[in-house]
Ligand SMILES: CC(C)[C@H](C(=O)O)[C@@H](O)C(=O)O
């Protein structure tokens with residue numbers, strides 16, 4: 001028998017509600033001989049207002065000891081933009097070297113896409129998670145004056161690109177269509193872009209069965225709405241991945257269904273799973289939030305911890321539930337239904 | 345009587361074909377007492393292969409003397425990515441300080457959008473054109489080795505942001521809905537983002553009638569496909585504008601209809617008008633290209649040179665033509681039809 005030690009960060013707004021349902025489904029999915037031990041951490045806007053802390057070093061040190069982290073949502077309009085993002089969410093991704101930011105884009109049967117013709121969409125974006133314009137390497141001069149100059153530096157390393165590119169090739173190799181698309185903007189951001197393109201070609205030599213292509217990020221957004229079925233696996237930089245995965249969520253039925261994993265495949269640090277949606281303070285506490293994105297993130301968590309069959313069962317439960325959805329259900333009704341399907 | 349001195353850069357691929365139709369319509373639209381004097385410049389992939397030149401200083405100096413520039417399309421797969429973009433297209437934008445990159449997103453009646461429900465779309469993106477990640481301020485260390493590090497620096501100045509933000513407020517003020525949305529990523533790119541937000545608020549004080557809001561770029565892509573009717577005027581940085589305007593083109597019926605103006609409102613340097621689409625070498629020389637984006641760019645050129653009524657006539661001709669389109673017509677058939685409507 002095994003024990004999974006899971007850190008849970010419900011966070012702000014609807015975070016609490018959706019995480020409760022995610023845990024319900026996780027319990028239902030785990031084999032009987034696996035014990036789930038959860039420890040909740042109070043992080044986010046409330047703690048920030050109470051103590052001024054975003055992610056104290058002591059908490060970071062504790063989190064390090066867990067098998068994985070489940071996060072709900074972080075953020076509130078009362079906190080200045082950037083404080084919780086840089087001080088908590090991104091701090092976790094960087095501290096735990098979550099270089100694989102995995103985001104599936106899948107249109108489930110029964111879910112309506114804003115795209116006419118309801119195309120078949122089933123791709124996965126492998127977004128780099130620890131480099132690019134996200135490194136926090138910016139500054140400003142003459143701040144607050146009419147002569148202010150502000151910079152943001154995108155940092156890109158062969159080491160950092162190679163590991164995410166290789167991970168993406170492996171995923172493409174394991175999928176039926178075996179297609180990998182690199183997205184960048186190598187005609188303008190020539191230094192970073194050429195580095196990505198070089199590594200993409202070099203690592204590609206190890207995967208002769210994988211068919212590859214390249215798209216500029218602007219062109220990629222066009223194909224996301226005109227021909228999303230053309231994509232299988234996409235690998236891209238941190239910022240382009242941020243933009244493309246929200247667009248992917250939109251065309252696959254909305255941010256309420258979009259799951260993500262912030263993964264460190266080495267296992268040296270815990271990986272973190274979270275719905276892509278935010279804290280949605282306008283509907284918080286009303287039982288209106290859709291917990292499906294959190295439940296799909298739980299499936300990714302299961303997969304990551306080696307429970308592939310259980311992950312598949314959670315996904316199948318979601319697929320079946322979505323195919324039959326009618327009327328309005330509360331957050332916990334959806335969670336109950338999914339947990340029921342998983343254990344049933 | 346006045347003479348308009350126009351520099352014409354047909355460029356590569358379908359550039360030649362679409363520019364010919366654009367000029368046809370321009371001639372038809374101009375008042376009888378206005379003389380159009382065009383000078384063609386051979387720039388692009390062919391010249392690069394022949395001479396190694398992208399934009400010689402002598403040509404740049406000559407171009408400076410024109411009232412405006414009409415450009416078809418630049419680029420060919422035979423030229424390494426970045427050479428013509430940085431050496432020609434962006435060089436022109438920077439040399440002539442084209443800080444207003446204007447890109448309308450309008451779904452014309454009769455044009456089918458990939459979005460279900462054919463929403464009403466009529467916004468304009470005011471993209472900054474001379475700063476941000478486009479400044480070419482990148483580099484690489486240990487190039488070509490497994491230890492390569494590549495950087496790209498986004499440069500943002502209060503001066504540069506203020507002029508484009510003020511331009512966008514003016515445009516919003518002049519439109520019926522009077523709405524302006526700032527798009528950035530100020531929760532991650534905090535230095536550049538906060539500078540944009542500060543200037544946006546400061547300049548906003550001069551335009552009390554304009555309603556404003558802010559969206560992160562990732563969230564903006566969602567609204568582009570789920571609620572594009574919510575947008576009126578959008579102001580954003582160079583790279584986000586690049587991405588969003590291709591997405592805008594996609595949801596408004598495709599890149600074949602998307603016009604753009606690279607504008608220097610001071611008139612110190614000539615402004616440049618070009619379709620957003622590329623050179624499309626696969627269909628070049630076959631009379632298959634749709635010249636509509638070029639014709640709409642000609643309308644923007646007319647507007648810029650002070651011929652607002654003529655610009656409106658060109659737009660109306662395009663709208664009428666699109667509403668009645670059936671069957672396939674050649675590039676010149678479309679141009680003839682539009683020129684006919686404009687003069688008729
Ligand atoms: C909240 C923000 C820092 C974050 C990001 O930009 O990565 C979010 O948009 C996401 O996609 O997870």
Ligand SMILES: CC(C)[C@H](C(=O)O)[C@@H](O)C(=O)O
Nearest residue numbers: 187188218429433434586620
């Ligand atoms: C070709 C390229 C340099 C250009 C850009 O990135 O601005 C193009 O995509 C555009 O939008 O005009």
